[in-house]
Amino acid sequence: SNSAFLNWTHARHGRISGTDPASLTPRLGEAANLLGLELAAGRLPFIDMPYADGMTARLQELEPLLRRFEHMVVLGIGGSALGARALQKAFFPAQDRPAHTGPWLWIADNVDADSLEAWLQSLPAEKTVVVVISKSGGTIETIGQYFLIRDWLRTARGDAWTNHVIAVTDERSGFLREEADTHGLASMPVPDHLGGRYSVLSAVGLIPAAFTGMDWQALVRGAKTVGAPLCSSPDAATLGAHPAWHLAAWNHALMQAGYSQLIFFSYMPLWAHFGFWFAQLWAESLGKEGKGSMPLPAVGVTDQHSTQQMFLDGPRDKACLFLTCSSLPQGRTFPGDMPPKWDFLRGRRFGDLLEAEALGTRMALHKTGTPLVEIGMAQPSEEQAGRLMALLEITTLLTGWLLDINPLDQPAVELGKRLANARLGAPGYDTETADLGAFLAA
Ligand code: PA5
Numbered sequence: 361s362n363s364a365f366l367n368w369t370h371a372r373h374g375r376i377s378g379t380d381p382a383s384l385t386p387r388l389g390e391a392a393n394l395l396g397l398e399l400a401a402g403r404l405p406f407i408d409m410p411y412a413d414g415m416t417a418r419l420q421e422l423e424p425l426l427r428r429f430e431h432m433v434v435l436g437i438g439g440s441a442l443g444a445r446a447l448q449k450a451f452f453p454a455q456d457r458p459a460h461t462g463p464w465l466w467i468a469d470n471v472d473a474d475s476l477e478a479w480l481q482s483l484p485a486e487k488t489v490v491v492v493i494s495k496s497g498g499t500i501e502t503i504g505q506y507f508l509i510r511d512w513l514r515t516a517r518g519d520a521w522t523n524h525v526i527a528v529t530d531e532r533s534g535f536l537r538e539e540a541d542t543h544g545l546a547s548m549p550v551p552d553h554l555g556g557r558y559s560v561l562s563a564v565g566l567i568p569a570a571f572t573g574m575d576w577q578a579l580v581r582g583a584k585t586v587g588a589p590l591c592s593s594p595d596a597a598t599l600g601a602h603p604a605w606h607l608a609a610w611n612h613a614l615m616q617a618g619y620s621q622l623i624f625f626s627y628m629p630l631w632a633h634f635g636f637w638f639a640q641l642w643a644e645s646l647g648k649e650g651k652g653s654m655p656l657p658a659v660g661v662t663d664q665h666s667t668q669q670m671f672l673d674g675p676r677d678k679a680c681l682f683l684t685c686s687s688l689p690q691g692r693t694f695p696g697d698m699p700p701k702w703d704f705l706r707g708r709r710f711g712d713l714l715e716a717e718a719l720g721t722r723m724a725l726h727k728t729g730t731p732l733v734e735i736g737m738a739q740p741s742e743e744q745a746g747r748l749m750a751l752l753e754i755t756t757l758l759t760g761w762l763l764d765i766n767p768l769d770q771p772a773v774e775l776g777k778r779l780a781n782a783r784l785g786a787p788g789y790d791t792e793t794a795d796l797g798a799f800l801a802a
Contacts, residue, residue, distance in 0.1 A: 365735060365736050365737065365747070366733055366734070366735060366736075367733065367734035368606075368733060370726045370731070370732045370734075371610055371732065371733045372610075373729065373730070373731045373732070374617075374679075374730060375617040375676075376610075376613050376614060379613045383613075384609045384762065385600075387762060388599060388600050389596050391599060391761055391762070392594060392595050392596040392598075392599045395590060395594045396594040396595070399594055403553045404553070405552070405562075406559065406561070406562075406750075406753050407753075407754060408587060408591045409551055409554065409562060415548075415562065415563065416577065418548055419548070419567070422526070422570070423570055425526075426489065426570055429463070429487055429489040430462045430464060430484070430488070431462075431463070431483050431484070432463065432464070432466070432488070432489050432491060432568060433468060433489075433509065434469075434491050434493060435491070435492045435505045435506055436467075436469060436492070436494060436502055436528075437502055438556050438557065438640060438644075439495075439555060439557035439560075440469075440493040440494055440495065440499075440502065440528075440556050441467050441468075441469035442469070442560075442636055443560025443561075443749070444560070444564070445633050445636070445637070446631070446633040446636065447568070447569050447572075447574065448465055448467065448568065448569075448572060449630060449631075449632065450630045450631045450633070450740070451574040451745070452574060453630055455572075465571060466483075467568070471501050476505060476508065480509070485512065485517055485524070486517065489526065489571075490506075490509050490513070490525050490526070491528060491567055491568065492505075492506045492509075492525060492527050492528070492529075493528040493564050494528075494529055494534070494536050495529065495530060495550045495555070495564075496529075496530070496534055497529040497530055497533070497534020497537055497539075498535050498536070500780065500781060500784075500786075503536070506536075522543045522544060525546070526545065526546045526547060526548070526567065527540040527545050528547065528548050528550060528563045528564055528567065529549070529550060530549065530552075531549035531550075531551075531552070548563035550562060550563065550564060553768075555769075557640050557641045557644055557645065558641070558768075561579060561580060566579070574742055575743075576742070578741065578742035578746065579742045579743070579745055579749075580746060581743055582742065582743035582746025582748075583747065584746075585747055586603075586604070586746075586747050590602060602754075603751060604751055604754035604758055607751070607758075608758035608759040608761075608762055609762070610731075611653065611679075611755070611759045612762040612763065614653065614679045615652070615653055615763070619653060619678065619679045620677045621654045621656055621677050622642065622653045622654065622655050622656065622679055622680070622681065623656045623678055623679070623680040623681070623730075624638050624655055624656065624657050624683070625658045625660060625680055625681065625682045625683065625721070626657075626658070626659050626683040627659075627660040627682070627683060627685075627714065627717075627721075628684070628685050628688065628740060629662075629714075630740070631683065631740070631745075632657070632662075634745075634749075635655075635657025635658065635659065638657065638752055639655040639656075641753065643655050644770050645756045645757075645760055645767040645768070645770075646756065646760055646763065646765065647772070648760075648763075648766070648771075648772070649765055652763070652765075656671075656678070658671070660714070660717060661713075661717045661718075664717060668721065671725065672725065673728065676728075676729060678730055679732065680730050680731070680732040681732075681733055682722055682732050682734045682735065683734075683737070684718055684734060684735070684737065685736070685738075685740050685744075686736060686737075686738065687738065688714070688740055690709040690710065691710030691711050692709065692710050693707060693708070693710075694706055694708050694710070722734065735748065779792050779795070779796060782796055783796060
């Protein structure tokens with residue numbers, strides 16, 4: 361049933377038309393071996409964690425606490441925020457609409473003095489819970505925001521400030537763990553070996569999800585349908601039949617053939633932010649040693665009037681993952697009093713427009729030679745979202761293995777962070793401080 365939601369009809373197209381899907385068979389055995397070893401060693405928690413009983417139980421325990429508040433502010437960046445934002449936009453659109461009366465979820469995933477100030481000026485501290493999320497517990501953007509919010513909470517709530525903070529961080533180490541222990545803050549762990557961009561189905565993404573009232577347990581159930589077969593039998597037969605392996609092999613073939621960009625085109629308007637979540641997952645995992653492909657998040661129909669021109673007639677270096685749903689709400693029916701020129705719309709539903717535009721775009725991409733896999737969601741539900749996220753995470757892992765890089769680290773992004781720390785005068789960055797001096801003097 362996992363493969364039922366992928367449509368491969370137009371996948372082997374353009375320069376990979378003749379590719380033999382079985383050509384990666386020798387690497388299948390190797391990948392299955394590695395998968396078995398890594399799962400057994402507990403190094404792939406994003407595959408088996410979503411249905412670890414402990415996590416679900418701890419989150420259920422936390423739910424009554426969450427219900428005491430009207431506002432949640434999430435402090436986190438990168439993988440500590442993008443999953444929550446994708447879920448918020450898809451399943452909690454009420455907050456962006458007229459007449460919404462709460463709850464309110466605010467995600468502070470940038471160094472944005474304007475927004476932070478607005479929150480600190482207007483949020484009612486007594487009704488606000490702050491979830492500070494950092495796997496390492498030491499990311500300067502997140503911890504910087506935390507110090508300002510902690511100060512605000514202390515001023516407003518005195519000693520009771522500690523009842524307004526939940527820390528999501530490493531179980532044993534890092535500044536945030538020390539902070540949680542020192543002040544007795546509520547906390548949930550980010551399991552060992554769980555990197556930020558693979559963590560949406562842990563407390564990192566699920567606490568904000570639970571706060572908005574979405575069905576977070578269905579997210580977990582959906583993820584389980586994708587990951588569980590690999591956990592129970594990580595062998596070549598199971599992996600070879602798994603859609604994540606097929607997608608990884610397809611992407612590997614694309615990269616070999618010079619397709620350096622991967623469009624993530626969502627024709628589920630509310631799911632547009634899954635594109636940003638996926639972009640981080642794909643780019644930060646695979647952009648190594650000159651390898652990988654650049655993810656390009658796009659949303660239909662908006663980007664048909666924008667980047668689509670480049671997709672269709674720019675450099676022939678793009679493939680596409682095309683997200684659709686066969687059961688989106690169809691909206692209102694066009695009335696009968698339209699001018700003759702528009703009469704063809706009479707009796708049709710607003711949703712027919714989206715369906716027609718999606719078909720038009722998919723066919724246009726095909727006609728211009730773009731290899732494309734359609735991911736068809738049966739419903740716009742939490743369960744389907746969990747399946748999609750687990751599928752894309754496992755696909756990213758396997759693609760990294762096929763590229764012979766480590767998809768779980770991110771060494772290159774560290775340099776910019778070290779230089780920023782040096783600029784601020786943090787101790788222990790002497791080399792970077794000297795480098796910065798030379799750069800600025802040039
Ligand atoms: O995916 C990743 O590993 C990164 O994007 C991290 O999520 C991001 O750098 C934040 O790290 P941390 O959770 O340690 O604060």
